[in-house]
Amino acid sequence: MHMLKIDNLHARVEGKEILKGLSLTVKPGEVHAIMGPNGAGKSTLGNVLAGRDGYEVTQGAVDFAGRDLLALDPEERAAAGVFLAFQYPVEIPGVNNTYFLRAALNAQRKFRGEEELDSMRFLKLVREKLKVMQVSDELLHRAVNEGFSGGEKKRNEIFQMAVLEPKLAILDETDSGLDIDALKQVAGGVNALRSPERSFVIVTHYQRLLDYIEPDFVHVLAGGRIVESGDKELAIKLEEQGYAWLAETHPELRKADLAGAPA
Amino acid sequence: MSNAPSPFVRAAVDAAEALPASGIAWLDAARRENLEAFADAGLPEGRNEAWKYTPLRALSQRAFALADRALALAVAVDPALYALPGVDGARIVFVDGAYRADLSSLDEDGIELAPLSAALIAHPEPLRFALANRYRRGAADAFMHLNAALAADGFVLRVADGTIASRPLHVVHVSSGSQADTAWHVRLVIEVGKGATADIVEHFVSAGDAAQLGTVVSDVVLREGGRLGLVVLQDASAATTLVRRGHIRIDAGAAATLHALELGGALVRHELHADLEGDGARFDSRGVFALAGRQHADTQLEIRHKARDTVSDALWRGIADGRSRGVFRGAIVVAEGADGADATLSNKNLLLSGMAEIDTKPELEIYADEVKAAHGATVGQLDERSLFYLRSRGIPLADARSLLTLAFCRAALESLPNGALREHLGELLVAHLPTEPAE
Numbered sequence: 001m002h003m004l005k006i007d008n009l010h011a012r013v014e015g016k017e018i019l020k021g022l023s024l025t026v027k028p029g030e031v032h033a034i035m036g037p038n039g040a041g042k043s044t045l046g047n048v049l050a051g052r053d054g055y056e057v058t059q060g061a062v063d064f065a066g067r068d069l070l071a072l073d074p075e076e077r078a079a080a081g082v083f084l085a086f087q088y089p090v091e092i093p094g095v096n097n098t099y100f101l102r103a104a105l106n107a108q109r110k111f112r113g114e115e116e117l118d119s120m121r122f123l124k125l126v127r128e129k130l131k132v133m134q135v136s137d138e139l140l141h142r143a144v145n146e147g148f149s150g151g152e153k154k155r156n157e158i159f160q161m162a163v164l165e166p167k168l169a170i171l172d173e174t175d176s177g178l179d180i181d182a183l184k185q186v187a188g189g190v191n192a193l194r195s196p197e198r199s200f201v202i203v204t205h206y207q208r209l210l211d212y213i214e215p216d217f218v219h220v221l222a223g224g225r226i227v228e229s230g231d232k233e234l235a236i237k238l239e240e241q242g243y244a245w246l247a248e249t250h251p252e253l254r255k256a257d258l259a260g261a262p263a
Numbered sequence: 264m265s266n267a268p269s270p271f272v273r274a275a276v277d278a279a280e281a282l283p284a285s286g287i288a289w290l291d292a293a294r295r296e297n298l299e300a301f302a303d304a305g306l307p308e309g310r311n312e313a314w315k316y317t318p319l320r321a322l323s324q325r326a327f328a329l330a331d332r333a334l335a336l337a338v339a340v341d342p343a344l345y346a347l348p349g350v351d352g353a354r355i356v357f358v359d360g361a362y363r364a365d366l367s368s369l370d371e372d373g374i375e376l377a378p379l380s381a382a383l384i385a386h387p388e389p390l391r392f393a394l395a396n397r398y399r400r401g402a403a404d405a406f407m408h409l410n411a412a413l414a415a416d417g418f419v420l421r422v423a424d425g426t427i428a429s430r431p432l433h434v435v436h437v438s439s440g441s442q443a444d445t446a447w448h449v450r451l452v453i454e455v456g457k458g459a460t461a462d463i464v465e466h467f468v469s470a471g472d473a474a475q476l477g478t479v480v481s482d483v484v485l486r487e488g489g490r491l492g493l494v495v496l497q498d499a500s501a502a503t504t505l506v507r508r509g510h511i512r513i514d515a516g517a518a519a520t521l522h523a524l525e526l527g528g529a530l531v532r533h534e535l536h537a538d539l540e541g542d543g544a545r546f547d548s549r550g551v552f553a554l555a556g557r558q559h560a561d562t563q564l565e566i567r568h569k570a571r572d573t574v575s576d577a578l579w580r581g582i583a584d585g586r587s588r589g590v591f592r593g594a595i596v597v598a599e600g601a602d603g604a605d606a607t608l609s610n611k612n613l614l615l616s617g618m619a620e621i622d623t624k625p626e627l628e629i630y631a632d633e634v635k636a637a638h639g640a641t642v643g644q645l646d647e648r649s650l651f652y653l654r655s656r657g658i659p660l661a662d663a664r665s666l667l668t669l670a671f672c673r674a675a676l677e678s679l680p681n682g683a684l685r686e687h688l689g690e691l692l693v694a695h696l697p698t699e700p701a702e
Contacts, residue, residue: 050651053651073654075654075658075659075663078655078656083656086655092649092653092667093670094669095666101656103662104656107657107662108657143670144652
């Protein structure tokens with residue numbers, strides 16, 4: 001049984017086709033890394049799966065645990081168990097982080113017909129997760145992401161993921177802009193959440209995150225499609241050789257599709 | 264006026280005839296003089312700059328009789344209508360402008376509080392300046408004249424020098440909502456003595472839905488080193504027309520703070536003039552209006568720095584949904600010689616509907632040197648990225664919208680020191696916010 005099955009997905013942003021027939025199947029407990037040059041459609045994939053406005057699906061289907069994911073509103077997708085860790089988490093002044101997280105968790109529970117958590121039980125849960133994620137509880141008292149450093153924002157995303165306990169977590173370049181310590185913390189948080197029931201799609205530009213989070217599969221996204229799949233060795237090859245070699249096996253890819261080599 | 268008087272003016276003149284004489288010669292003369300001034304000029308028209316964004320043509324065609332005093336004194340009003348957490352001091356209640364002794368409790372340590380009608384019988388002379396001399400022809404606008412001609416009651420509050428009134432005074436204006444097309448007028452006189460401290464919560468509610476007009480004119484004097492915390496909660500019915508005009512004089516070293524939450528009413532005009540009269544005087548104002556349907560609310564703030572090292576800080580937020588219209592004018596004048604003045608004014612607005620309108624106009628006039636002044640006004644919409652972020656975590660669209668809207672207003676309410684009241688205002692605001700997305 002699959003967790004996520006993306007079949008021949010085509011999507012447009014501002015009239016421009018970005019995803020051009022992307023297919024991917026993720027089973028429960030698997031960790032898939034998606035790498036690819038700039039402009040390949042990596043962030044578009046995360047946004048389409050989370051249901052952002054302005055990302056128009058023109059063709060294809062996405063099945064999430066037996067449901068038509070594309071028919072759901074973003075909040076329904078969240079309640080169904082999809083979580084997107086944003087590449088650029090927004091700052092929301094005036095909304096307290098704890099309040100926000102409790103509202104989110106309880107909204108999801110309500111959607112699922114589960115009992116809402118009172119503040120005592122919620123705080124207990126939050127304290128447990130803080131410990132696991134190594135996040136300072138000072139973050140809780142601030143407004144959502146307001147004035148957070150880049151690393152704090154990314155850690156806050158992982159912390160939210162820990163509290164919300166999704167079935168499928170999509171990490172959109174969560175590693176970008178992180179120093180090695182922050183990277184290790186983020187990876188540690190993800191590893192703590194790995195379980196046979198939870199799957200991860202990790203979109204990244206760099207191989208180094210995969211030193212800390214061992215993926216089951218590595219895919220190359222180029223020209224709006226998955227063009228190559230393999231294991232961890234593929235990520236190492238990409239790190240060493242860039243993307244240009246893919247042109248030999250995939251003559252349909254234009255030079256521009258492969259231009260954004262990893263740094 | 265060259266034309267025949269409008270129905271609004273004719274009704275006001277009739278109402279004045281129905282008002283019993285006060286028995287005080289100077290007061291009756293002042294009422295007559297104000298009525299004449301009002302009748303001569305009529306309601307302000309479109310070419311009047313101060314009323315440019317609040318047209319009164321429709322209002323001028325309506326006739327409001329004076330609310331019946333006997334009915335206002337007799338009508339049952341449930342105190343739950345105006346119960347407020349954190350507001351437990353003296354209370355003075357007016358129903359359709361009539362003082363209701365049965366609903367009020369005036370005794371409170373440190374303050375001297377009396378209904379205007381009683382104060383006029385006991386000691387009329389100290390009120391002569393405020394009620395007779397202050398609003399001469401040419402020095403007042405139409406609604407001040409109207410209020411001066413027709414206000415039969417109100418209150419006089421004095422806080423003696425050096426006194427600290429620890430509990431807030433609750434001033435309640437109830438529109439009975441049972442006397443359709445009637446008007447009530449209330450006059451307030453407040454003096455906070457040297458080094459004294461007072462808190463006042465002015466509260467507007469309606470007990471029914473009948474269309475009524477209310478006017479409130481208040482004069483506040485804050486003596487040297489005094490402190491005044493003022494909260495205005497306007498939650499009148501959707502059929503209410505409300506015109507409020509306040510003057511605050513702030514002497515040397517004194518500080519006044521205003522927090523206003525404007526929720527109700529059909530047509531609301533709130534005009535506040537603050538004069539920073541003495542060195543080091545300070546005025547902080549915070550306010551939120553949240554409008555929907557066809558509501559129209561107009562806030563006019565005029566702050567005059569007239570002495571050295573005076574400070575004013577104004578932070579106002581507006582939300583307009585449906586076909587509502589919000590107007591904000593914030594004018595700061597720094598007079599010659601008011602060196603070292605520090606003035607900040609921020610007015611941000613959120614349009615929740617394509618049919619709503621906001622007109623905002625910050626004005627700055629500076630005639631002094633060494634002045635720090637900053638002002639800004641914006642009109643925008645809810646941030647789509649923030650909305651998506653909240654939704655992606657499971658928060659439904661309607662909740663995400665009200666969460667962000669409340670966050671937008673938070674800065675204006677969070678500085679209110681009365682925690683219980685602050686929370687209550689936040690809850691009222693949330694309850695008032697639209698839950699359905701507007702297209």
